[in-house]
Amino acid sequence: MxxxxxxxxxxxxxxxxxxxxxxxxxxxxxxxTEALAGGAAIDKAGDPMPQKTLELCKSSDAVLLAxxxxxxxxxxxxxxxxxxxxxxxxxxxxxxxxxxxVSVSPSLAESSPLRPSEVIGIDLLTVRELTGGIxxxxxxxxxxxxxxxxMRYSVGEIExxxxxxxxKARKRRNKVTSVDKANVLEVSRLWRDTVKRLHATEFPxxxxxxxxxxxxxxxxxxxxxxxxxxxxxNLFGDILSDxxxxxxxxxxLLPSASIGGRVGLFEPVHGSAPDIAxxxxxxPTAMILSAAMMLEELGEAHAAAAVRHGVASAMGGNSRxxxxxxxxxxxxxxxxxxxxxxxETLNHLHPKGLKQExxxxxx
Ligand code: NAD
Numbered sequence: 001m002x003x004x005x006x007x008x009x010x011x012x013x014x015x016x017x018x019x020x021x022x023x024x025x026x027x028x029x030x031x032x033t034e035a036l037a038g039g040a041a042i043d044k045a046g047d048p049m050p051q052k053t054l055e056l057c058k059s060s061d062a063v064l065l066a067x068x069x070x071x072x073x074x075x076x077x078x079x080x081x082x083x084x085x086x087x088x089x090x091x092x093x094x095x096x097x098x099x100x101x102v103s104v105s106p107s108l109a110e111s112s113p114l115r116p117s118e119v120i121g122i123d124l125l126t127v128r129e130l131t132g133g134i135x136x137x138x139x140x141x142x143x144x145x146x147x148x149x150x151m152r153y154s155v156g157e158i159e160x161x162x163x164x165x166x167x168k169a170r171k172r173r174n175k176v177t178s179v180d181k182a183n184v185l186e187v188s189r190l191w192r193d194t195v196k197r198l199h200a201t202e203f204p205x206x207x208x209x210x211x212x213x214x215x216x217x218x219x220x221x222x223x224x225x226x227x228x229x230x231x232x233x234n235l236f237g238d239i240l241s242d243x244x245x246x247x248x249x250x251x252x253l254l255p256s257a258s259i260g261g262r263v264g265l266f267e268p269v270h271g272s273a274p275d276i277a278x279x280x281x282x283x284p285t286a287m288i289l290s291a292a293m294m295l296e297e298l299g300e301a302h303a304a305a306a307v308r309h310g311v312a313s314a315m316g317g318n319s320r321x322x323x324x325x326x327x328x329x330x331x332x333x334x335x336x337x338x339x340x341x342x343x344e345t346l347n348h349l350h351p352k353g354l355k356q357e358x359x360x361x362x363x
Contacts, residue, residue, distance in 0.1 A: 006272025008066030038068025048085030074353025111249025128237025310345030
């Protein structure tokens with residue numbers, strides 16, 4: 001458990017309470033160890049991702065990370081930045097596939113910046129390559145007059161993340177849209193050729209389409225419901241998944257999972273929200289849904305579904321944290337929202353097992 005900075009400790013506490021409540025009603029058991037990450041780690045250990053934290057993470061079954069960073073550390077540069085700690089842990093854990101689901105239920109559609117009629121029923125998953133591409137490619141340089149980065153992918157890197165996307169699609173609506181810039185970039189041409197070849201040899205049953213990144217960004221806004229699984233490289237995925245993040249109306253709703261190594265990393269999409277930190281205003285949903293993704297990846301699909309159902313039921317009521325609040329709703333705190341989700345989740349848990357797969361999944 002890496003609570004990190006800002007609202008991190010507040011939202012991770014609600015996930016732990018939920019997991020403990022699930023454990024009390026089932027035969028699941030969770031053992032947590034807390035470690036330093038981000039600004040808190042810079043202050044106490046002089047490093048945003050201390051070796052001790054990395055070793056602990058590598059010897060765990062999963063890592064729950066809340067958020068890192070904040071104004072106090074904004075002026076630091078290079079490896080001392082809290083965000084560089086994030087790149088380090090992703091690389092060290094070998095989590096090459098970042099999964100970001102977004103779905104919009106009728107009860108939340110009014111919070112979307114798009115027309116409710118366009119967003120109800122959105123249910124998409126972005127699979128972003130996370131440990132390669134331009135964020136990691138060598139060489140890099142900046143002599144003050146000219147600067148460059150290198151976008152670089154091998155067939156092996158493309159294949160392994162593509163397999164994750166095709167596998168996930170098979171469990172969803174069986175459709176993958178691979179996003180690239182193959183009309184301009186060499187890397188993208190290799191990307192597209194590799195995805196096509198893998199599809200033909202291993203996943204011919206999955207529907208596959210290709211889209212240029214510029215078109216994909218536009219389609220995400222004008223016809224988001226067309227997407228099931230989006231497969232894309234690191235930089236395009238970073239941008240596109242943030243666009244998709246706006247569809248549901250609040251960053252406070254969006255979970256993510258980074259997988260591919262032995263140990264997965266589960267974290268909300270949002271940052272440390274310094275503007276509301278320490279005030280009990282944060283929405284714990286994104287962190288809680290990240291814990292649900294952890295349960296799913298650990299093979300506890302029924303518990304994961306119960307959490308998603310708990311969130312959907314809680315969101316269907318008239319309580320909202322500040323980020324989603326508007327006239328007619330009751331404004332609740334982080335811990336009140338956590339308690340509501342817990343109560344709804346437990347309603348769908350059966351002692352030592354679960355009643356049935358809930359009909360509603362996600363929010
Ligand atoms: P942010 O996601 O922290 O906040 C953006 C806006 O969304 C703010 O108004 C915030 O109050 C709101 N918000 C975010 N999460 C919320 C939640 N759970 N409930 C209610 N409202 C929520 O992004 P930012 O302001 O650009 O960045 C703040 C700090 O977080 C920076 O230091 C940044 O570097 C860091 N950051 C960290 C991560 C990470 O840890 N993965 C990701 C993004 C930003």
